[in-house]
Amino acid sequence: xxxxxxxxxxxxxxxxxxxxxxxxGLTVTGIADSTSGIINAGGIDLHDVLDVKHKTGSxxxxxxxxxxxxxxxDYDALVEVTPTNATTGEPGLSYIKMAIGRxxxxxxxxxxxIALAYRDLKKRAEKNGVVLRHEATVGGAIPIFHMIxxxxxxxxxxxxxGVLNGTCNFILTRMSDEGLTYEQALLExxxxxxxxxxxxxxxxxxxxxxxxxxxxxxxxxxxxTLNDVNRTGIDLLTPDALRLAEDEGSTIRLIAxxxxxxxxxxxxxxxxxxxxxxxxxxxxxxxxxxxxxAKEITLxxxxxxxxxxxxxxxxDLLFIRDRYVERA
Amino acid sequence: xxxxxxxxxxxxxxxxKPISEVGGNIIAVIHQRDPGSDDDTLSVQIVLELQKxxxxxxxxxxxxxxxxxxxxxxxxxxxxxxxxxxxxxxxTDLSDTVDRIDSTGFAEVSELSMSMPAINERSSSRLTIxxxxxxxxxxxxxxxxxxxxxxxxxxxxxxxxxx
Numbered sequence: 001x002x003x004x005x006x007x008x009x010x011x012x013x014x015x016x017x018x019x020x021x022x023x024x025g026l027t028v029t030g031i032a033d034s035t036s037g038i039i040n041a042g043g044i045d046l047h048d049v050l051d052v053k054h055k056t057g058s059x060x061x062x063x064x065x066x067x068x069x070x071x072x073x074d075y076d077a078l079v080e081v082t083p084t085n086a087t088t089g090e091p092g093l094s095y096i097k098m099a100i101g102r103x104x105x106x107x108x109x110x111x112x113x114i115a116l117a118y119r120d121l122k123k124r125a126e127k128n129g130v131v132l133r134h135e136a137t138v139g140g141a142i143p144i145f146h147m148i149x150x151x152x153x154x155x156x157x158x159x160x161x162g163v164l165n166g167t168c169n170f171i172l173t174r175m176s177d178e179g180l181t182y183e184q185a186l187l188e189x190x191x192x193x194x195x196x197x198x199x200x201x202x203x204x205x206x207x208x209x210x211x212x213x214x215x216x217x218x219x220x221x222x223x224x225t226l227n228d229v230n231r232t233g234i235d236l237l238t239p240d241a242l243r244l245a246e247d248e249g250s251t252i253r254l255i256a257x258x259x260x261x262x263x264x265x266x267x268x269x270x271x272x273x274x275x276x277x278x279x280x281x282x283x284x285x286x287x288x289x290x291x292x293x294a295k296e297i298t299l300x301x302x303x304x305x306x307x308x309x310x311x312x313x314x315x316d317l318l319f320i321r322d323r324y325v326e327r328a
Numbered sequence: 329x330x331x332x333x334x335x336x337x338x339x340x341x342x343x344x345k346p347i348s349e350v351g352g353n354i355i356a357v358i359h360q361r362d363p364g365s366d367d368d369t370l371s372v373q374i375v376l377e378l379q380k381x382x383x384x385x386x387x388x389x390x391x392x393x394x395x396x397x398x399x400x401x402x403x404x405x406x407x408x409x410x411x412x413x414x415x416x417x418x419x420t421d422l423s424d425t426v427d428r429i430d431s432t433g434f435a436e437v438s439e440l441s442m443s444m445p446a447i448n449e450r451s452s453s454r455l456t457i458x459x460x461x462x463x464x465x466x467x468x469x470x471x472x473x474x475x476x477x478x479x480x481x482x483x484x485x486x487x488x489x490x491x
Contacts, residue, residue: 236482237484244453269484
C-alpha cells in the first residue's frame with residue numbers, strides 16, 4: 001500500500017523510522033514537513049530523508065509544499081501528523097479534508113481536527129468511500145478504538161473512565177510518592193521533558209478533556225465539544241490532600257469520565273482507591289470502559305512517545321490495507 | 329433485626345411481607361437452625377434498609393403476623409462517602425460548611441481531618457459524610473459542591489463507578 005506522510009515532528013519521524021525498519025509492505029510516495037516536501041511515485045528512501053531532516057531541519061525540496069504532496073502524490077492513505085491546534089484544527093483539518101476529497105484514506109494522530117470536526121469528517125469520508133482513523137489521538141499506544149470496534153463489537157459502552165494525560169499523572173505520582181508540592185513536581189516533569197514550558201494545556205485538564213471529547217464522539221457520535229466538559233485541573237492540589245487520601249488507602253488522580261445516561265462529561269481530580277486498575281504510575285495512561293456485556297475492561301499503556309504513537313498509526317494503516325486496499 | 333417465628337411452612341414469607349409493605353429493602357436474610365434446640369421455633373436475622381420513621385410501622389405489622397422480635401439492631405446511616413476540600417477553609421467558616429450538610433437532617437459529616445500548613449496558605453481537609461440513602465448522599469454532595477463553589481474551595485470527590 002502507498003502512503004504519504006505530512007508532518008515530520010516526533011510522531012512523523014517515528015512512523016517513517018518504523019516503516020523503514022520493519023517490512024510492513026508500506027511504500028512512502030510523499031513526505032512533507034512545514035517547509036518542504038518530496039514526491040516520488042517509485043517510493044522514497046526513508047533513511048535518506050530522516051538523515052537530511054536531522055542535518056538540515058527540512059526533509060526535501062522547499063518548492064514542494066504539504067498541500068502539493070497531498071494533492072499530487074500517488075498514495076492510498078495519508079498519514080496526517082502535523083502539530084495540534086485545539087482552536088482551529090489547522091493546518092491538519094484542511095489536509096484531512098483535501099485527502100478525503102481525493103478519495104484517500106486518512107490516519108491521524110492530530111487531536112485538533114478530530115475533537116472539532118469528527119462528525120463532519122466522518123461523513124465526508126463515508127461519502128467518498130474512504131475511512132478516517134485516529135487511534136493515536138487518545139491514549140498513545142493503547143488500541144482503545146480497535147478494542148471498542150472489534151473486540152467489544154456488539155457491546156453497549158455505558159461509561160468511560162480514563163487517565164488520559166501522562167504529564168498530570170506523573171506530577172500526581174510524584175506528589176503522592178515523595179510528598180512533593182505541585183510546583184516541585186511540575187519542575188521535575190519539565191526537567192524530564194514531560195511538561196511544556198507553559199503547562200496550562202496539561203495541568204488544567206484541557207488535553208484530557210479534548211481526548212474525552214474524541215472518545216465520546218467516536219463511541220456515541222453525540223457531537224459534544226470541549227465546552228461541554230466540566231473541567232477542573234490539578235494545579236491547586238496540595239501534598240496534604242494527597243496524604244489525607246493516602247491515610248484511607250486511596251490517592252488522587254486526574255480522571256476523565258463520560259457517562260451519557262447521566263449526561264456527565266467531566267475531567268477532575270478524584271479520590272480513588274490505590275488498588276483500582278486506573279491508578280497507574282508515572283506517565284502511563286489507562287482507560288476503563290464499562291459495557292453491558294463485557295462489564296469493566298481496563299487498558300493500560302504508554303500515552304506518548306514517538307515510537308509508541310507510531311504503533312497506533314501503523315496499526316490503523318495496516319487495518320486499512322487489509323480491509324480496504326488490498327482487498328479491492 | 330432478629331426475629332423468632334414458628335418453624336412452619338409460609339412463616340418466613342409472612343415475616344418478610346411486611347418489610348415490602350413499609351417500603352423496606354432487604355439486604356440479607358440469615359437463617360440458621362440451632363442444632364441444640366429441638367423446639368419448633370425458628371430464628372432469623374434480617375438486615376434491611378428502611379426510610380427513616382418507618383420502623384415503628386414495621387414492628388406493628390410483624391407483631392400482627394405473630395412474629396416475635398427478639399432484638400432490633402442498631403440503626404445505621406448506610407452510605408458513606410469521603411471527600412477532600414482544599415482552600416481557605418477557616419476563613420470561609422468551616423463550621424458553617426459542615427453545618428450545611430448536618431442541617432439537612434438526612435446526611436451528616438461524621439469525620440473531619442484537617443491540616444493547616446501555615447497562616448494564609450491553603451489548608452486541606454478530609455470529610456466523611458454519611459447518609460441513609462443513596463439519593464440523600466447525592467443531594468448532600470451537590471450541596472457541598474455549591475458551598476465549595478460559593479466559597480472558592482476545591483472539592484475532590486471520590487470516583488463512583490456504578491452506572
